[in-house]
Amino acid sequence: QINPGFPGHESLAGKFLGGGSFFAGQPELNTPLDASENPQDHGAEASSYHATHVAGAAIGTGGPGNFFTGVAPAARLVDCKVLSDAGAGFGSADGVEWCIFNKNNTWGLTGDDLIYSGIDVLSLSLGGVSNSNGSDAGAQMINAAVQAGLVVCIATGNDDSQDYIASPASADLS
Numbered sequence: 819q820i821n822p823g824f825p826g827h828e829s830l831a832g833k834f835l836g837g838g839s840f841f842a843g844q845p846e847l848n849t850p851l852d853a854s855e856n857p858q859d860h861g862a863e864a865s866s867y868h869a870t871h872v873a874g875a876a877i878g879t880g881g882p883g884n885f886f887t888g889v890a891p892a893a894r895l896v897d898c899k900v901l902s903d904a905g906a907g908f909g910s911a912d913g914v915e916w917c918i919f920n921k922n923n924t925w926g927l928t929g930d931d932l933i934y935s936g937i938d939v940l941s942l943s944l945g946g947v948s949n950s951n952g953s954d955a956g957a958q959m960i961n962a963a964v965q966a967g968l969v970v971c972i973a974t975g976n977d978d979s980q981d982y983i984a985s986p987a988s989a990d991l992s
Contacts, residue, residue, distance in 0.1 A: 829878030835925040837897035840909030848912050851919040857899030872943050894934040911959040918966045943973040946984030960989035
């Protein structure tokens, strides 16, 4: 049941700095490394908005009533869509590569707002349907992100399986 008191996107108003779309599986359709766009999270169902929910738990302000404030409400959002609205896609490695390229981007900010420049943390809520030994492209890109100085947090078990670790959570450095 949906909580009618949850402010949804209102708690993320003014948070977006940059981002891109990488879910198509075709590099020519990805947001270029030196560009930015605001991807839309429509979820598998109109009420799911999984990425918006995860972002709200992390950086949400709580909305007008300061209700359901995230754990880091002063943080800003760089949003990379690596799965389609149906939850399918092959874009996690491409999205992480974009984040590495843009980790020092100032997003056009100046003065005191420069505190919000760059990318510090990657939070991925996705998984796969098979075990990974960490040698695949997704896991290797996570290792590259950590080596580039980014902190990477990856949810695993999204498919309700308890007997393996899927990529990209199988990365040695995540």
